[in-house]
Amino acid sequence: MREKNPLVSVVVPVYNVEPYVAECLDSVLAQTYRNIEVVVVDDGSTDGSPAICDQFANKDHRFKVVHKTNGGLSSARNAGLAESRGEWIAFVDSDDYVSPVFVEALLSAALSMNCEIAAIPMGRVFSEKGPCDLVRSLVEVPVATPLQTRDVQRLMLYQALDTGAPWRLYSRHGVLPEDSPFPEGLYYEDLATVYKMVARAEHVALVDCPSLYAYRWRKASIIRQNYRxxxxxxxxxxxxxxxxxxxxxxxxxxxxxxxxxxxxxxxxxxxxxxxxxxxxxxxxxxxxxxxxxxxxxxxxxxxxxxxxxxxxxxxxxxxxxxxxxxxxxxxx
Incomplete structure (x- = not known):
């Protein structure tokens, strides 16, 4: 029987996001679900990001900062997973931020429907400069719908559901492999990984509420960078x-x-x-x-x-x- 108040680990990979990282970590700090640990992985940042991360660890015992040499997003996520202890895992990118009920809404959906994954279709996209209004209360979040694994795969393949790792809450023992799930040395790590996690689940609780997660559109993102x-x-x-x-x-x-x-x-x-x-x-x-x-x-x-x-x-x-x-x- 699953715990009613399980520990949720929020893994935040950080690399040279000094203008954004405090906003991201503040949003995680403000979660209405309190039994969380926040594993912040400084992936060899060369700006002021590491100092900001350390400040959060100093003011809240639930924050743990890992400083490592640069290895890329997959390496940082894998390092965060290795340091995490939670029964449930969420990923938040450090240039984004989340609703105060992000964890509570997804965990409630997963537990109430006995699903190994809870997901939103994708985050709400906003520009680098503009703000993004997110839901503030559970009453604003629609009731989740349980979907069979095959149906979720189909929706992701046809891009009706995004494959981004941050849009989901994962049962560690249900869908996450014991070794490092994200492929290091490659781009498009979410596309390479999320469908494998979904394949290990029997059902996914879909919460049709993109406003749980603010996804910052940046010109410097990997997708929009010049060709390599x-x-x-x-x-x-x-x-x-x-x-x-x-x-x-x-x-x-x-x-x-x-x-x-x-x-x-x-x-x-x-x-x-x-x-x-x-x-x-x-x-x-x-x-x-x-x-x-x-x-x-x-x-x-x-x-x-x-x-x-x-x-x-x-x-x-x-x-x-x-x-x-x-x-x-x-x-x-």
Whole structure:
């Protein structure tokens, strides 16, 4: 029987976010659910972030700060998990912030419905400069809906539910592996990881309330950074593994997996500079695998179906389409 007041560990990876980290940690400090520990992982920051993190540890015993050499987001999350003790785990990115009832709402949903994961569709997006209004009370949060694992996978593959790790509360013993779950040395770690966690759950409690989490849109984020070869490396490795796993676990979701794999490789392809022909060729080979399936799939996102249809005409038209999307800021 599960505890009625279990310890929840909130893992916050931090890297050079001095303008934002205090707002993030203040929002975690303000949680209405009090039985939490906050594991803050300073991933080798070179700005004033470490000192701010230490200040929170000095004023509240529930905060623990881990200082480590820089290893990337996956490395920081894995380090935070290793230091955590909670029966339940939440991830909050240090440039974002959360509603005061974020933990309470998700934990209540998970426990009341006996689910190993509670999730929101995604966070509420706001710009770097603008504020974001979040729910302040549980009465503003809708009742959760229990979904079967396969249905959650389908929604994530078709991008009706985001794959971001911070949108969820996870049962440590129910869905988290004992070793480090996030792949180090790769981008798109959430896409590579969350579907595996969901696969270990029987049901997911979906709380349709994006206003529990404020997701800051930043030009400096990995998705919007200029192209680097690691992006192609990562999208290819992650999408191949995702496709193989989904087809093995849920054969009827093969088309949905093709849609998601096409999407991540399309996004990266659109960022490759025109003179990097070898990089484009690598990604184009991946897109060719999925283009006809996605173009014919009525369940795929309209943008993916359009992109896949154009890809069926050849790389030239597809390249022009991607350039237009890039200029319009529509890579995702």
């Amino acid at each position: 070869p690691i992006k192609a490396d990562s999208s290819i490795v992650v999408s191949r593994q995702l496709y193989a796993d989904i087809c093995a676990w849920y054969p009827d979701l093969a088309d949905a997996a093709a849609s998601r794999c096409f999407s991540v490789n399309r996004m990266v392809y659109a960022q490759v500079p025109a003179d990097q022909h070898a990089e484009r060729a690598r990604l184009w080979a991946e897109l060719v695998k999925y283009r006809r399936v996605v173009a014919a799939d009525p369940c795929a996102r309209k943008r993916e179906r359009l992109a896949a249809t154009i890809a069926c005409l050849g790389e030239g038209p597809f390249r022009a389409f991607c350039a237009a999307c890039r200029r319009a800021g529509l890579l995702r």
